[in-house]
Amino acid sequence: MDLTGAIKHIKVKAKQVNNLPSGLRILVDFNEQDSAYGDAQGLLAGFLGILACNCNLFPIDFERWTGKVGIPEDYFNDCFATIIKVRFSFKTTKALAKRYCKISMGKKWSAHKQRLWSEFNIPTKTIDEIIRNVPNGIDKDQWVRFVQYRMKPSTQERCRKNKENRSKQVIPHTGGSKANSRRRHEIFLETGKLPSRAQMYILTHTKKGWILCQ
Template sequence: MAKKKRFRNPLKSIRESSSHAPEPSVPEPTIPDPSIPEPTEAETQPSKVDQDSTHKWPVKAIDEEHNIIKTLKLRAKEIHDVPDGLRIIVDFDEHYRPVGNAAGLLASVCGIVATNSTLFPICYEKWPALPESYFKEQWRSLFNLRFYFKVHEDYVKRYLMQSINRKWREHRIKLWDEFNDPALSKTEIINNVPEGVSLDHWALFVEYRFKPETQEQCKRNKENKAKQLIPHTCGAKSVARRRHELQLETGKSVGRGPMWNLIHKRKDGRYVNDKAKEIGYHGPEHSGRVRGLGLGAVPTVAFKHTTTRLSGMNFGSSDAGSSSTYLEKKVENIQSQMQALMAFVCSNQGGNVPQELSAFFTNSTQQAPDGDGGSGMPNGSNPNSNLEDA
């Protein structure tokens, strides 16, 4: 995988350098070629993406052909250098979120592909507007090829989509913050193309940013962000990874309450502010999210109440006993309805059931639920039901 390039605006770098330099005694030189700008102090400092891509992650990989587990130390940018036949093992917790060092490596790889404007172009106005083919190609050629996931692929894809989506949006914001210049016209900004981005894609992105509705939305987003008064102290490590490490250290399950306290307290034990102490992990949840569990956790899984709809009936997994009793009552009700219908048909057919209906009535009235709620009945373990309701 090619090294992730940091996006720096050469024109801005030159202006910043000249603003701090003493006034020259000779005429200022012309602007140099943007393709070879003189690096500034800020440019020599590694970005977060660069730090992640250069960090060596100790991970385990499986050789499926020989059924051998190997230990590797791997940088995110070296993911394509893994020998063929080896796949990085990624563990998941009970909320279907990746944990361990492999989760850190996976998140770093997501960051590299999300900020690659060839793999995920910036020219689309919103993430849902990106054709699904972009993600499918990365799933086929990268994630499914280089990683061994211990859960159903639907859960994996949901996490990857969320992770890449977030990083893609953040990358576009940073890119615009770096290259937007009120002193330049729209045409001048378009002509100042970032490295690694095609001129056509950059022009479409700039046009989108200059739309009045986009600027209004950005203003609202800025106002909403200012209302977010509860910072966390989790850093770059995901909540799922920190929770997993804490559970390994203590040997106990860690709930949402302790996790909220952990990621909203300083080292001295004080909350980051009074608001964090007041709210805790209580209160209404954002749609599709679970407070205190981080990216990837959804209510249908976190609250152990995944729901699948079948002919107007809901089957929940929050309580296996109550679910089984509920199903038994439903089946009994259906059986009684079928018997009444059979009696009605017989009375209108002179006591005889038509041949084409006899097998249907026999199968319908003889079915009885098993101890687990009936074989073939959908349950909360189906990842597709979680994806639909998430």
């Protein structure tokens, strides 16, 4: 959508969003459950993931995404105002759009840190060796503080408990990475009916959930 409100159909990937012409924004639809859906949702999710993994915007050496030991609120507010809002137009209120983006980015930021640790935490190496092996694109000082935090006994114990709790999950999620709001919209386009919450649960936790939603 351009500055005049005219809607244009273009092909763009998440990595190309920053290269959009000035004044052109991607229109994101929201459903009655205040969730984004459609192709723009996938594009938004990909772009938010790129931002969340940028350690210059959101350092990895904070313990959490929110809270007293989390990333300061101003970091996200500035990112939303100067980067996200100028490239996306949300068909919902500003407050709901910010909330949706913040939650999505928090999940991606946490997953990014977990991937880094899983890849570079080699049991046969000492903490000094891990610290020296700085991942590409990560600030060296942030990496040092991140590794030191992850190696703390209290952090390792919490990770052990989380892993144990995940192993007790008896009903696996089979929906993949696609957002439920987008999947729900696709079902509506296919069947003409919006699936209930119960049907969505079955769909994302069984291999034959589609049959129950038709």
